[in-house]
Amino acid sequence: MKIIVNGTDLSQAVMKVSKAISVKTTNPILEGIKLSVKGDNLTLSATDMEIAIEKTIRSDTFMEGSTVVPGKLFAEFVKKLENEDQVELVIEPDGKLKIVYGSSQVFLSVLPAEQFPNIDKTSKENAFSLLQKDFKDVINKTVFSCSTDESRPILKGCLFEVNENELTVVAIDGFRLAYAKKKVKNASSPFSVVVPARAVAEICRILDNDEEEITFISERNKFMIEVDETVFVTRLLEGNFVNYKQIIPDDFLTTVRVGRASLLNSLERATVVAKEAKNLVKLDIKEKYINVSANSESGNVNENVIINMEGKDLSIAFNSKYLCDALKAAGDEFVNIYLKNNISPCVIKPYSGEDYLYLILPIRINA
Amino acid sequence: MKIIVNGTDLSQAVMKVSKAISVKTTNPILEGIKLSVKGDNLTLSATDMEIAIEKTIRSDTFMEGSTVVPGKLFAEFVKKLENEDQVELVIEPDGKLKIVYGSSQVFLSVLPAEQFPNIDKTSKENAFSLLQKDFKDVINKTVFSCSTDESRPILKGCLFEVNENELTVVAIDGFRLAYAKKKVKNASSPFSVVVPARAVAEICRILDNDEEEITFISERNKFMIEVDETVFVTRLLEGNFVNYKQIIPDDFLTTVRVGRASLLNSLERATVVAKEAKNLVKLDIKEKYINVSANSESGNVNENVIINMEGKDLSIAFNSKYLCDALKAAGDEFVNIYLKNNISPCVIKPYSGEDYLYLILPIRINA
Numbered sequence: 001m002k003i004i005v006n007g008t009d010l011s012q013a014v015m016k017v018s019k020a021i022s023v024k025t026t027n028p029i030l031e032g033i034k035l036s037v038k039g040d041n042l043t044l045s046a047t048d049m050e051i052a053i054e055k056t057i058r059s060d061t062f063m064e065g066s067t068v069v070p071g072k073l074f075a076e077f078v079k080k081l082e083n084e085d086q087v088e089l090v091i092e093p094d095g096k097l098k099i100v101y102g103s104s105q106v107f108l109s110v111l112p113a114e115q116f117p118n119i120d121k122t123s124k125e126n127a128f129s130l131l132q133k134d135f136k137d138v139i140n141k142t143v144f145s146c147s148t149d150e151s152r153p154i155l156k157g158c159l160f161e162v163n164e165n166e167l168t169v170v171a172i173d174g175f176r177l178a179y180a181k182k183k184v185k186n187a188s189s190p191f192s193v194v195v196p197a198r199a200v201a202e203i204c205r206i207l208d209n210d211e212e213e214i215t216f217i218s219e220r221n222k223f224m225i226e227v228d229e230t231v232f233v234t235r236l237l238e239g240n241f242v243n244y245k246q247i248i249p250d251d252f253l254t255t256v257r258v259g260r261a262s263l264l265n266s267l268e269r270a271t272v273v274a275k276e277a278k279n280l281v282k283l284d285i286k287e288k289y290i291n292v293s294a295n296s297e298s299g300n301v302n303e304n305v306i307i308n309m310e311g312k313d314l315s316i317a318f319n320s321k322y323l324c325d326a327l328k329a330a331g332d333e334f335v336n337i338y339l340k341n342n343i344s345p346c347v348i349k350p351y352s353g354e355d356y357l358y359l360i361l362p363i364r365i366n367a
Numbered sequence: 368m369k370i371i372v373n374g375t376d377l378s379q380a381v382m383k384v385s386k387a388i389s390v391k392t393t394n395p396i397l398e399g400i401k402l403s404v405k406g407d408n409l410t411l412s413a414t415d416m417e418i419a420i421e422k423t424i425r426s427d428t429f430m431e432g433s434t435v436v437p438g439k440l441f442a443e444f445v446k447k448l449e450n451e452d453q454v455e456l457v458i459e460p461d462g463k464l465k466i467v468y469g470s471s472q473v474f475l476s477v478l479p480a481e482q483f484p485n486i487d488k489t490s491k492e493n494a495f496s497l498l499q500k501d502f503k504d505v506i507n508k509t510v511f512s513c514s515t516d517e518s519r520p521i522l523k524g525c526l527f528e529v530n531e532n533e534l535t536v537v538a539i540d541g542f543r544l545a546y547a548k549k550k551v552k553n554a555s556s557p558f559s560v561v562v563p564a565r566a567v568a569e570i571c572r573i574l575d576n577d578e579e580e581i582t583f584i585s586e587r588n589k590f591m592i593e594v595d596e597t598v599f600v601t602r603l604l605e606g607n608f609v610n611y612k613q614i615i616p617d618d619f620l621t622t623v624r625v626g627r628a629s630l631l632n633s634l635e636r637a638t639v640v641a642k643e644a645k646n647l648v649k650l651d652i653k654e655k656y657i658n659v660s661a662n663s664e665s666g667n668v669n670e671n672v673i674i675n676m677e678g679k680d681l682s683i684a685f686n687s688k689y690l691c692d693a694l695k696a697a698g699d700e701f702v703n704i705y706l707k708n709n710i711s712p713c714v715i716k717p718y719s720g721e722d723y724l725y726l727i728l729p730i731r732i733n734a
Contacts, residue, residue, distance in 0.1 A: 073665050077639045080632065096666065104633070104670035106640070265447065266471070272444045273473070298440050299463065303471035 001037050001065025001091040005057060007084035007101070013044050013055040014078045016230055019202055021071040022048035033074055034116045035089065035097075036066035042089075045119055046071060051199045052119040053206075054231040066113035067091055074108065119233055125219040126191040128162050128184040132227075133210035138169045138180040139200055141329045141356050145171035145178035146197035154239040157194040160216075160223075162187050170244045171197070176322045177244060178329070180356040186215070193218050194241050199234035206232055248359055249345060252338040254311035256285060257351065260335050263290070263305050264327040270294040270301045271320045280363060281320040285339070286313055294320070316342040317363045326358035368404050368432025368458045372424060374451035374468070380411050380422040381445045383597055386569055388438040389415035400441055401483045402456065402464075403433035409456075412486055413438060414600075418566045419486040420573075421598040432458055433480035441475065486600055492586040493558040495529050495551040499594075500577035505536045505547040506567055508696045508723050512538035512545035513564035521606040524561040527583075527590075529554050537611045538564070543689045544611060544726040545696070553582070561608050562590050566601035573599055615726055616712060619705040621678035623652060624718065627702050630657070630672050631694040637661040637668045638687045647730055648687040652706070653680055661687070683709040684730045693725035 014033065022030035025048070034045040042059040045052065081087050081101050088100035092107070099106040139158070147155035152174070159170040168181040203225060207214060217224045224233045270281045274294035284291040289304040316339065326348050327335070334351040342365075348358040381400065389397035392415065401412040409426040412419065448454050448468055455467035459474070466473040506525070514522035519541070526537040535548040570592060574581060584591045591600045637648045641661035651658040656671040683706060693715050694702070701718040709732075715725040 070665055073639060077636060080636045080639070102670075104636075104668070106636070106666060106668045108640075108666035109664065269444060269447045269471075269473070272440060272447065273475075297476065298437055299473060299475035301471075301473045303469075 001035070001067060001089065002062040003037050003042055003059040003090075004062075004086050004088050005042055005059045007078075007081040007087045009057045010042075010087055011078050011082045013042075013057050014075045016055045016206065017044045017046040017053045018071060018075050019205065020046040020048055020051050020053040021075075029068060029111055029115045029117075031071050032068035032111055032116065033071045034066065034068045034113060036113065037061055037064045039064075045116070047117060047119055049117065050196060050235055051202060052231075052233040053202075054119060054233075056229045065091055067097055068111040068113055068116050069097055069108055070110075077106065077108075119231075120222065121224060121231065121233060123219055124217055126162070126188045126193075127215055127217045128165075128167060128187040129213050129215045130167065130182060130184045131210070132207040132212050132214050134182045135214060136204050136207060136210070138167065138182045139204055141180035141331075142169045142171045142178040143197055143200050144325050144329065145173055145176050145358075147173035149173070154194055154237050154241055157196045157237040158200050159192060159194050159241045159244070160218075161190075161192040163190040170241075172242050172244060172247075175319070175361050176326070177247060177359040178326070178356070179244065179248075179358070182355075185213070191218065192241075193223055194237040194239070195223050196234060196237055199223070199232075203232055203234075206230055247345075248357065249340065249347065252311070252340050252347070254285060254309065254314050254339040256290065256337040256339070257308040257334055258290065258305060258337065260327055260330055260332060263292075264324060266292045266303045266305050267320050267324050267327070269303065271324065273299050273301045274320050279319045279321050280317055280365070281323070282315065282317045282365070284313075284315045285309060314339055314342060316346070317365045318346075318360060319363060322360045326360060330356065330358070368402070368434060368456065369429040370404050370409060370426040370457075371429075371453050371455050372409055372426045374445075374448040374454045376424040377409075377454055378445045378449045380409075380424050381442045383422045383573065384411045384413040384420045385438060385442050386572065387413040387415055387418050387420040388442075396435060396478055396482045396484075398438050399435035399478055399483065400438045401433065401435045401480060403480065404428055404431045406431075412483070414484060414486055416484065417563060417602055418569060419598075419600040420569075421486060421600075423596045434458055434464055435478040435480055435483050436464055436475055437477075444473065444475075486598075487589065488591060488598065488600060490586055491584055493529070493555045493560075494582055494584045495532075495534060495554040496580050496582045497534065497549060497551045498577070499574040499579050499581050501549045502581060503571050503574060503577070505534065505549045506571055508547035508698075509536045509538045509545040510564055510567050511692050511696065512540055512543050512725075514540035516540070521561055521604050521608055524563045524604040525567050526559060526561050526608045526611070527585075528557075528559040530557040537608075539609050539611060539614075542686070542728050543693070544614060545693070545723070546611065546615075546725070547723040549722075552580070558585065559608075560585050560590055561604040561606070563601060563604055566590070566599075570599055570601075573597055614712075615714065615724065616707065619678070619707050619714070621652060621676065621681050621706040623657065623704040623706070624675040624701055625657065625672060625704065627694055627697055627699060630659075631691060633659045633670045633672050634687050634691050634694070636670065638691065640666050640668045641687050646686045646688050647684055647732070648690070649682065649684045649732070651680075651682045652676060681706055681709060683713070684732045685713075685727060686730060689727045693727060697723065697725070 043056045045054045084101045090098040096107045161168040165187045167184045276296040281294045292303045294301045338347040410423045412421045451468045457465040463474045528535040532554045534551045538545045643663040648661045659670045661668045705714040
């Protein structure tokens, strides 16, 4: 292998793929970045066996070839070559990688490319397309509700359901549910997959052109995007996701319309005190306002938030973090909150439309 | 105590004094912020017994008084009242602090003001004045060389020497020395004190108006500034500082003039590889260039940096971190490096003038 590449290109490519370098592994090859040169292309790849990222940049190629460099060290070093127009990468007869820039040179120990795991790209079995900003929007509205609990691994991912040019994303952690949907284009036949939350977050980081369309491709156990000569592959979570439609109630006795920011601010202040008391906040819902209160050894907070209400008065308690997370993600100026009694889940929806929905279980307290 | 204050003023004042709240203490009063109201002033104070910060803001006062609020909780809460025009603070008959804003109220448990340690301000025994930016400059050029080693506590501070309208700041950690000086005004009779590195850093954070002058006041065991109704007091370190003048050599056999950025960049690249080898970098100084090299299991770096040199060729090794720290702090386009042999300290100075100086001990290696 012998090539010349641009320092900025190289540095940016290394930064992108670095996200997939394994940090805790007993297999040193997974701490590496694979460099492979074919024609006028240098492809950098990294994987931790859950996700994989590949990025291709232009190279002036004198000899094709491939090798695996120590990921962290190479990334640090290459970052300091950002301003070099020309960086030469050569595999030496003794197997080391020589990096030449200006009048200087560096030799790095490398690992054989053959040991690097193959990154399987998927065939186009299932697919859909949407604007990058629309994808980020459904993800930001849901991913925070994924479970972090190892005991039910399937809940550590987001359910993606594609049906009749609509993508529905659902995340559940046992105490709450987040649901959001978006129109998509070019959808294949209906399918559903569960994508690890971490992979979903990394995909969002890769997407940096909001107005551009992005195509997702999936087959039985893989999910893939390709954007701007970057390929991202993740394995899917296997198992049966919760039947979320069964969980969402539809009979309510109280409907509240509230300014999202005013309720959120009030809950955040209550949380300062409630932190010591497992984030417990009490909502007393009356005709014209919700009284938000929290109590702990440090003190107590008591605030009224103006609302429009239909139905029965209700006193109900929640983990304030769950309410705050949902209200932050919702984004609209007003939301509707639907309740039945103090032991049934509450549901938060937009004031108009059905684009998202949050369900939160209350905490039982003595009346 | 009963007052009304502006939410923004209160929040900013709390943020300023919070830096002095004790984080690791068995004495809960030191985790508090003291509020004391006199006339139309609310003074907030915090101290961890090493440093103390006081900030005074305007208040509409209905009743004077004082109390101590739990610092972290109060700070978090008040941050969420930033947009309130009027925040009322009242000590209730049961001793709790009531905070009223909008139509809401909060009650916080408090501690008695009498338990809060007195913050002794100093008399004007020793003093000097200079522009805030000049103070920050001498500090940034030196403070990083303070020791972090508990075994010689006096080296955990910066020496401040005032003599004939000149402030000299010196920091030493046993392997290196940093020295910088600046003209000052209104200096009292000569004096020298050792200010804890942490206090020096906090003072820099408080100074937010570069073009304004600041007066430092000191007496035997205290050091104080007052700026913009903020008072900062720190205790001084006691003991004899190293006689730094004796350490700085003045006979050299090699003088190198080098572009600061080019040597720094080269050293930083070498450090990537040298990290695994205790940061050891080797400098081979020849007539026209320094060859910078580093070796470790991961690989080796080899770069030439163009220089002007007078005197003897020399091979010498350093901890690259120390060289990089000094070159970063120096700031000028060119610096001079003075050397004698491979076991004597090197000295870095500005190309012209004597405003700062770095001394770094080499590492002995086999030739």
